[in-house]
Amino acid sequence: MRRTCLNMVYELAKTDERIFFVGSDIGFGTLDEFKADFPGRFFVEGVSEANVIGLAAGLALEGKIVYTNTIATFITRRCFEQVALDLCLHNVNVRLIGNGGGLVYAPLGPTHQAIEDIAIFRALPRMAIVAPADAEEMKRLMPLTVDYPGPIYIRLAKGGDPVVTDPGMSFRIGKAFVMRRGKDALIVTTGMMLKAALDAADKLAQDGLKAAVLHMPTVKPLDTSVLLDLAEKAPIIVTVEEHSIIGGLGSAVAEAVAEANFDSVKRFKRIGIPDVFPNKYGSQAGLLTHFGIDTETIVSVIRQLNKRPSGQLATERN
Amino acid sequence: MKVETKLEGPELTEFLQEKALTIRRDIIKMTGIAGSGHPGGSLSATDIVAAIYWYALRHDPNQPKWKERDRFILSKGHAAPVLYAALAETGYINRDVLWTLRQFGSALQGHPDMRKVAGVEISTGSLGQGLAIACGIALAGRLDKLDYKVYTVIGDGESQEGEIWEAAMLAAHYKLDNLIAITDYNDLQIDGRVSDIKDVCPVDDKWRAFGWHVICIDGHDMDQIVAALDEARQLKGKPVMIEAKTIKGKGVSFMEDMVEWHGVAPNQEQMIAALKELGVDDWTSW
Numbered sequence: 001m002r003r004t005c006l007n008m009v010y011e012l013a014k015t016d017e018r019i020f021f022v023g024s025d026i027g028f029g030t031l032d033e034f035k036a037d038f039p040g041r042f043f044v045e046g047v048s049e050a051n052v053i054g055l056a057a058g059l060a061l062e063g064k065i066v067y068t069n070t071i072a073t074f075i076t077r078r079c080f081e082q083v084a085l086d087l088c089l090h091n092v093n094v095r096l097i098g099n100g101g102g103l104v105y106a107p108l109g110p111t112h113q114a115i116e117d118i119a120i121f122r123a124l125p126r127m128a129i130v131a132p133a134d135a136e137e138m139k140r141l142m143p144l145t146v147d148y149p150g151p152i153y154i155r156l157a158k159g160g161d162p163v164v165t166d167p168g169m170s171f172r173i174g175k176a177f178v179m180r181r182g183k184d185a186l187i188v189t190t191g192m193m194l195k196a197a198l199d200a201a202d203k204l205a206q207d208g209l210k211a212a213v214l215h216m217p218t219v220k221p222l223d224t225s226v227l228l229d230l231a232e233k234a235p236i237i238v239t240v241e242e243h244s245i246i247g248g249l250g251s252a253v254a255e256a257v258a259e260a261n262f263d264s265v266k267r268f269k270r271i272g273i274p275d276v277f278p279n280k281y282g283s284q285a286g287l288l289t290h291f292g293i294d295t296e297t298i299v300s301v302i303r304q305l306n307k308r309p310s311g312q313l314a315t316e317r318n
Numbered sequence: 319m320k321v322e323t324k325l326e327g328p329e330l331t332e333f334l335q336e337k338a339l340t341i342r343r344d345i346i347k348m349t350g351i352a353g354s355g356h357p358g359g360s361l362s363a364t365d366i367v368a369a370i371y372w373y374a375l376r377h378d379p380n381q382p383k384w385k386e387r388d389r390f391i392l393s394k395g396h397a398a399p400v401l402y403a404a405l406a407e408t409g410y411i412n413r414d415v416l417w418t419l420r421q422f423g424s425a426l427q428g429h430p431d432m433r434k435v436a437g438v439e440i441s442t443g444s445l446g447q448g449l450a451i452a453c454g455i456a457l458a459g460r461l462d463k464l465d466y467k468v469y470t471v472i473g474d475g476e477s478q479e480g481e482i483w484e485a486a487m488l489a490a491h492y493k494l495d496n497l498i499a500i501t502d503y504n505d506l507q508i509d510g511r512v513s514d515i516k517d518v519c520p521v522d523d524k525w526r527a528f529g530w531h532v533i534c535i536d537g538h539d540m541d542q543i544v545a546a547l548d549e550a551r552q553l554k555g556k557p558v559m560i561e562a563k564t565i566k567g568k569g570v571s572f573m574e575d576m577v578e579w580h581g582v583a584p585n586q587e588q589m590i591a592a593l594k595e596l597g598v599d600d601w602t603s604w
Contacts, residue, residue: 040461041461045488048484048487048488050446050450050480050481050484051450051453051481051484051485051487051488053450054447054449054450054451054453054454054481054485055450055451055453055454055457055485055488056454057440057450057451057454058450058451058452058453058454058455058456058457058458059454059455059457059458060454061439061440061451061454061455061458062454062455062458062459062462063458064458081444081447082447082450082481085441085443085444085447086447086450086451089441090432090440090441
């Protein structure tokens with residue numbers, strides 16, 4: 001997905017002179033073609049994220065469309081104020097491409113795991129947050145990032161994830177996609193967790209439980225019209241994300257659903273990383289299973305919610 | 319059209335000193351009426367800002383977004399009154415607006431807001447951010463083959479920010495000789511003397527070591543300011559730092575070199591006394 005994303009930046013730069021790339025410690029050999037073909041629009045800025053954001057803002061204020069790329073934690077935590085002021089306050093066309101959204105960098109530990117990146121950026125006015133499910137969806141997203149007004153955060157998953165979206169699908173920043181319809185439950189997901197959600201819906205169907213799956217690649221601005229349309233009819237709503245349960249998709253959905261004031265009672269559960277720093281390393285898949293962010297957990301949560309009329313679920317595993 | 323001065327020598331000096339005096343009077347009245355603000359650091363930067371706007375800057379108040387304009391960025395955004403006074407005196411904004419400083423609904427907030435005030439290039443206020451953005455604007459100018467200069471005034475206290483030194487490295491790396499930074503070195507920050515709190519001295523050696531061309535001047539000597547700006551504009555191959563030794567509160571005896579006047583506005587009595595020192599006998603007529 002990262003390769004697709006960065007290659008798209010290069011492809012788009014071929015026909016649009018406004019497109020610049022500013023990387024920070026992106027790795028040897030990344031975007032060599034871009035550098036060779038458009039050296040005047042290609043910069044690698046070393047280890048200085050705050051300065052990279054300021055530089056990108058300055059370029060964007062002069063009419064450039066600036067794509068920046070580094071590890072997601074460094075682009076969200078380290079330079080938060082620069083993102084807030086230089087980018088969001090000034091409403092400039094800078095695209096932040098964050099490597100390793102979620103637990104991708106599992107073996108590198110909590111310094112590199114972007115578990116609250118969405119929460120951080122959701123709080124910023126004007127920031128759009130997009131987490132495509134796969135490389136195909138990334139291909140549909142990238143051309144739309146050129147003329148989108150204001151800053152965008154593009155959350156990258158691990159490379160080589162299975163393609164689960166249909167290449168014929170449309171894409172729009174701010175639009176949610178109904179991947180499955182079903183009256184018994186609603187699974188809302190973003191990014192690469194779409195696969196687990198779809199698999200869970202398939203498994204639940206074997207029990208006769210029909211679960212709808214809503215894929216929200218754009219977490220902000222949230223497509224509340226589609227979300228609430230499905231949520232109104234669903235007795236059970238479960239959110240699934242590779243992110244802290246605080247402040248991410250689950251929070252966004254909970255806020256929207258709570259304020260919709262439906263007459264019918266909803267049973268609701270956020271599936272995500274609990275409020276802890278991961279203290280086990282290993283692989284991304286291993287950590288996702290450890291935290292119960294997987295097909296099996298989605299299935300069991302929905303089954304339990306379907307049985308229990310009310311009350312809290314104890315499914316979090318630290 | 320663009321603003322240009324044809325004056326030279328003593329006439330130029332006198333002209334710029336008059337502009338600086340006007341700015342000082344406006345700073346006092348503005349903050350006095352507002353009842354809050356940062357007069358100290360505005361007054362220390364006044365002579366520099368006057369020389370930039372009326373001598374160095376290629377600009378046109380009727381076309382604030384003119385592509386070939388020189389850009390001025392007040393990185394030490396809390397000195398907004400000095401910028402607002404310059405923008406009013408050059409004609410970007412209406413003078414009457416000055417007296418609405420910090421009021422609800424006023425375009426003139428406590429820190430400059432580019433969305434609301436013509437001539438404000440970027441919204442500053444959080445220290446350390448201006449120089450990095452100035453680097454981006456300077457780099458864009460070079461790539462667009464526009465020969466504009468980017469001027470930015472930073473504070474000495476602001477130089478304690480790490481982002482300043484990240485930007486310092488970047489500007490030298492790209493040899494941004496269209497970037498001219500000025501340190502308003504008044505040696506006072508909110509908590510006291512910069513040299514007592516976290517000494518930034520030697521400022522000149524630091525910037526030199528980072529690869530900048532450094533010019534050290536008295537930031538209230540108009541001839542020295544003009545000469546430094548001339549040298550900076552001519553220099554090729556390096557960004558320029560003008561280290562300007564200044565006095566916080568310069569021009570008002572009871573404010574000079576007093577940390578108390580960093581972020582406190584004069585009350586009416588003090589405002590009247592300050593304006594008297596600046597040659598205004600009846601403040602209502604200014």
